[in-house]
Amino acid sequence: MKRSLMFLGLLIVVSVNAQQAPIIKFKxxxxxxxxxxxxxxxxxxxxxxxxxxxRELPSxxxxxxxxxxxxxxFLFVSLDxxxxxxxxxxxxxxxxxxxxxxxxxDEPDYNSWIDxxxxxxxxxxxxxxxxxHHPDSTFFNEGELSYESLxxxxxxxxx
Amino acid sequence: xxxxxxxxxxxxxxxxxSSAFVVVDPGYKPGDKAIxxxxxxxxxxxxxxxxEKYKESKGxxxxxxxxxxxxxxxxxxxxxELNQKYSTSGYPVIAINSNNAEVSPEDSYDFMIKRAADKExxxxxxxxxxxxxxxxxxxxxxxxxxxxxxxGRDLIVKYMGAIDDNTDNPEEVTKYYVNDAINSLLxxxxxxxxxxxxxxxTIKWKKS
Numbered sequence: 095m096k097r098s099l100m101f102l103g104l105l106i107v108v109s110v111n112a113q114q115a116p117i118i119k120f121k122x123x124x125x126x127x128x129x130x131x132x133x134x135x136x137x138x139x140x141x142x143x144x145x146x147x148x149r150e151l152p153s154x155x156x157x158x159x160x161x162x163x164x165x166x167x168f169l170f171v172s173l174d175x176x177x178x179x180x181x182x183x184x185x186x187x188x189x190x191x192x193x194x195x196x197x198x199x200d201e202p203d204y205n206s207w208i209d210x211x212x213x214x215x216x217x218x219x220x221x222x223x224x225x226x227h228h229p230d231s232t233f234f235n236e237g238e239l240s241y242e243s244l245x246x247x248x249x250x251x252x253x
Numbered sequence: 254x255x256x257x258x259x260x261x262x263x264x265x266x267x268x269x270x271s272s273a274f275v276v277v278d279p280g281y282k283p284g285d286k287a288i289x290x291x292x293x294x295x296x297x298x299x300x301x302x303x304x305e306k307y308k309e310s311k312g313x314x315x316x317x318x319x320x321x322x323x324x325x326x327x328x329x330x331x332x333x334e335l336n337q338k339y340s341t342s343g344y345p346v347i348a349i350n351s352n353n354a355e356v357s358p359e360d361s362y363d364f365m366i367k368r369a370a371d372k373e374x375x376x377x378x379x380x381x382x383x384x385x386x387x388x389x390x391x392x393x394x395x396x397x398x399x400x401x402x403x404x405g406r407d408l409i410v411k412y413m414g415a416i417d418d419n420t421d422n423p424e425e426v427t428k429y430y431v432n433d434a435i436n437s438l439l440x441x442x443x444x445x446x447x448x449x450x451x452x453x454x455t456i457k458w459k460k461s
Contacts, residue, residue, distance in 0.1 A: 143323045144454060145357075173452050175323075175421045202425070203418040205449040218394035218455035236393075237455065 115187055115196040120207040127225055134166045134226040134252045139219050141173045142186040146238040147220040153241035166252045170196045226251040280391010283447035287401050287408040290386045292379035295366045300377045311343030312402040317392035319352045320368040321359035322454035325395045327420050329372050336376045344435050346376040351387035352457040387456055394453030400434050411444050415451030
């Protein structure tokens, strides 16, 4: 009985976490990118094993906090392997208090979708895409961003 | 009209910002002539694509890789297999590490020697210390492959990009880009997919 309760407890923990950081396919991300709303999306492609990604994360999290009442959403799209989800990915999120809008993109055929995110993307991470509708504008940057550059560009694109 | 007033500075700023990130030379595209190099191998000797040893080669599988990157590690066994499979038919693997060791200490020359010994590399693993070769080729991340074909003295880029379409799981690969490219070259046919994109660890450029 005790063991099954523990198991149930574990299941609940896992499902809550999974809800916070769902595994998504490219079509899920794409529909989000394509949906025209007045919200500006800052999409950061990263991975727990990527040092420059981890280095720039605090800037993104700080700006996300500062702009919490603005029409801007920060999406953290991880390219970690699905097999590392429990062992590496979730513990990282807990350690860095990343609670919102974190996803793991399970789409190993990279060539099939990189150009759809942005044709300028050569394939390294971190890469950040900022999408704003009304008017349509896209900002793309392959490489690490400082808090200053990120803040400038995001502030210029939010309504 | 009111919107335009806001738009103009926004776009001016965007153009200014994007120009700051423009890469002056994006490197090679399929069909381009690739440069040869003389880089230090893990045994201390310099390796060039025009070395006597490669006189009979029909071309090369140049792999920009490194020691630390999980994506490079995921492909190490497949790179070893590519060399086993194609060195005898004229397309040996030449691996190159272009990462700056100050930025990425695990990618130092000493660690290259160790990694190559641990994985029993049977191909050169060269140190592009100045990063000039990565820049000339336009290698952006690891692993990043360039299949070159010898045409006279020239080395022509016939394929560039990913090794296959599944980094994480070799069992689930459906498209073998490098194999397909070399099989086409060996058959004297054009390469059907001459370039692909893939995710990888960014090359760790020296801090200026």
